[in-house]
Amino acid sequence: MPYDDQNGPTRPPKQLPATLPPLQIPDQFNDSAEVDDADEQHAIDRISLEEEYNRRWILNLSMHIRDNSNREKFFVTYAETPSKWRRISISLDYRNPPEGSLEEDLSTLHYQRDKSFKIYEAIRESLPEIQYYSTITNLKLETNPEDGQLHIHVREDKNEIVQYPAVSLFQHIQVPMYPECELEFHSHLSGFVYKVQVDDRIIIKKEIPGPDTVDEFLYEVNALDAVIGCENVVQLEGLVTDNAGTVVKGLLIAYAPQGSLVDMLYDFRDSPQLPWHRREKWAKQIVQGLSDIHEAGFVQGDFTLSNIVIDNDDNAQIIDLNRRGCPVGWEPPELDKLIDSGQRISMYIGVKTDLYQLGMVLWALAEVDDEPDRAERPLRPVSHKIPSYFRRMVEVCLSDQPQRRMPAKRLLRSFP
Known part of the structure; x- marks a missing residue:
């Protein structure tokens, strides 16, 4: 076979027949057909890749x-x-x-x-x-x-590298332990939080995010264990171990299908789906849940609209009991000087900071506002369309003086 120095082997030219048929020119030539097919195949491949990615x-x-x-x-x-x-x-x-x-x-x-x-x-x-x-x-x-x-x-x-806590640290926690291999991934929610399937049930898996959050994880497990049976705090369903069963890598909590309160307020803020009686019911349940946490000797520590969920029975539940701290915009006024001076505030998180954030949550429910952290401080008074007992309760929680913020157990008595 002939060989071209630049292009490699070449074939000899074909011998043309002595006579050729007349040239046939189609009435209409669609030069975009192949392009359209390629575009369609590319779109299919992209969809398949995105499904695989997810x-x-x-x-x-x-x-x-x-x-x-x-x-x-x-x-x-x-x-x-x-x-x-x-x-x-x-x-x-x-x-x-x-x-x-x-x-x-x-x-x-x-x-x-x-x-x-x-x-x-x-x-x-x-x-x-x-x-x-x-x-x-x-x-x-x-x-x-x-x-x-x-x-x-x-x-x-x-x-x-996370130094996962040994299983022996959880001997007092009376919930099932599941090795990782028994959990089937369903979907990702946020951060290191997933929806998984266990024993034909959909529940939430929370992993230890990193090496600096092991103590937060231990706090949350013990806090959830202390409030088992409390209807307005999310329930601990189990612990996740490595496949050898030697260390604990995450926890399992109940799934709340309606999602977070912040999303509910955003999605339905201009609709009739959030009448006062529904918001008032959630408010009472939230105060009850916080009271149960405080009376058990723990604090929520990051009490925002994102850490309250609505379950399948339309009841409010508090989640994330880990003392992580105050996000920007949710800090009580007594922490302002500490923040301005560059100090870490995690050591100052306690019952009174929870109660101030409770005031912001109640204010948001009254005003149907999903971003109380962006509102001008001090927060404007609650609308007079809201019952007076509720307005007073918000005012007490948002007091500049921590000493004036009433315990959640006493605030419960304000509800009719």
Whole structure:
């Protein structure tokens, strides 16, 4: 066979027949048919990829490196199977990215989910070949400027290893323990919180997020154990262990199908779905739940609209009993000076901070406002359309003086 120095082997030209049929020109030539088919196939492939992404790749959180360099780190849960999950951190450096590289693409994206999807799309074919650590695996993604190839550097992320508490620390907790392999992933809710299936039931799994949150986790488990049977605090359904049954890695709580109170107030704020009697019922249940927590010797510690959920029977339940602290906009006035001076406020979280945030929650219910943390301080008086007992209760909770904030147990007596 002939050989071309530049193009390799070539075939000899075909011999044309002596006579050719007349040229047939179609009446109409549709040159867009193949393009349309390709576009349709691309759309199908994109949908399939997004479905795969939603099943297998969960963005838990992301953060920029604190030294103000243009670097970013993503924390991801990768589901090899519905019951086998891997913790992964992904490191990227956006400084001087090669043209056309993954780093350059990511640096132009605004939404973290879009970045996460782009990362998954770039490395998905390599994921089954990676040898993962049993703790947390770091993937440093780096494009070689010479050949444009994306390289994946694999190592153990030692700074993010969680020292999970031993099962022996939970001997007094009388709930079932489930190894991870018995939980089937259903969907991701937020952070390290998932909807899972256990024994044909849908419940919520909360994992220990990182090495600095083990004490918060222990606090929450013990607090939930202390309020088992209290109708307006979410119920502890079980603990999640590693497959060997030696350490505890998460907890299981009841699922509230109607979602958080903040979403309810947002979704139905301009509809007739939130009449006063319904909001008043929730308010009483919320005060009851907080009273049960305080009387058991614990605090909620992060008492916002996001940490109150509505269950299938339309009852309010308090969640997240972990003393995490006050989000921006929810701080009681006595903490302002501490925050302004740069002090950490976690040590100052207590019953009185809970009661101030309770006042904000009750104010939000009265005003049907899903963002009381964005309202001007001090909060405006509650509308006179709301019963006077309720207005007084909000005023007492929002007092600038912690000493004037009545215990939740006494506030319950105000309800008719």
